[in-house]
Amino acid sequence: MSEDRTRGGDRPGDPPPGAVTAELPVYAERVLDVADLIPPGRVMTYGDVAEWLGDGGPRQVGRVMALYGSAAPWWRVVRADGVLLPGHELRALGHYREEGTPLREAARDADGHVPRLDMRRARWDGVTGGPGDEAHT
Numbered sequence: 079m080s081e082d083r084t085r086g087g088d089r090p091g092d093p094p095p096g097a098v099t100a101e102l103p104v105y106a107e108r109v110l111d112v113a114d115l116i117p118p119g120r121v122m123t124y125g126d127v128a129e130w131l132g133d134g135g136p137r138q139v140g141r142v143m144a145l146y147g148s149a150a151p152w153w154r155v156v157r158a159d160g161v162l163l164p165g166h167e168l169r170a171l172g173h174y175r176e177e178g179t180p181l182r183e184a185a186r187d188a189d190g191h192v193p194r195l196d197m198r199r200a201r202w203d204g205v206t207g208g209p210g211d212e213a214h215t
Contacts, residue, residue, distance in 0.1 A: 102146055105133065105134060105138070105142065106142045106145070106146050108131055108133070109127060109131070109134075109138075109139050109142040109143070109146075110142070110146060110147070110149065110150045112127050112130055112131060112155075112204075113127070113143070113147065113150040113151055113152065113154060113155050114150055114151065115204075116151065116154040116155070116202055117202060117207055118151075118177040118178075118179075119177040119178045119179045119180075119200070120154065120179070120200055120201070120202035120207065121153075121154050121155070121156045121179065121195060121197075121200045121201060121202060122154065122155055122156070122201065122202050122204065123136070123155075123156055123157065123158040123197075123201070124136035124137075124139040124140045124143070124155060124156070124157070124158075125139075125158060126201070126202075126204070127139045127155055130204045136158075139155065143155050151173075153166075153169070153170040153173040153174065156195060158197070159194070159197075160182065160194035160195035160196065160197045160200075161194055161195075162192055162193075162194065162195070167192045171192065171193070174195070179195065179200050180195070180196035180199035180200045181193040181194065181195060181196055181200075182194045182195070182196045
């Protein structure tokens, strides 16, 4: 995507919805393009995105998502352990439930009883079931 992205999302500290930001760094644009490709109900880890791009690593992807991710489906780029984004668990959980993302319910003694992502079932391989996949359209 070469057009400027607008920001304004549901993460704390985001500018108002529709606010236009300056042009993104090339790597950030690439990361956000991958996030946009992830089908509803599926996720990729920070490391998966970096591997798919063949550039950077999980920390770089995480940094992009923290700085620019509100303009993309940020809840679909996740930690490898399936733990929901700290501080944004309830917002992410709302998206996951709306999209039917596979979750593992939390144990009763778990802190806050917040479920985790079922990574085995939710993880997207970057190919099947995505845009342009005739078998899943």
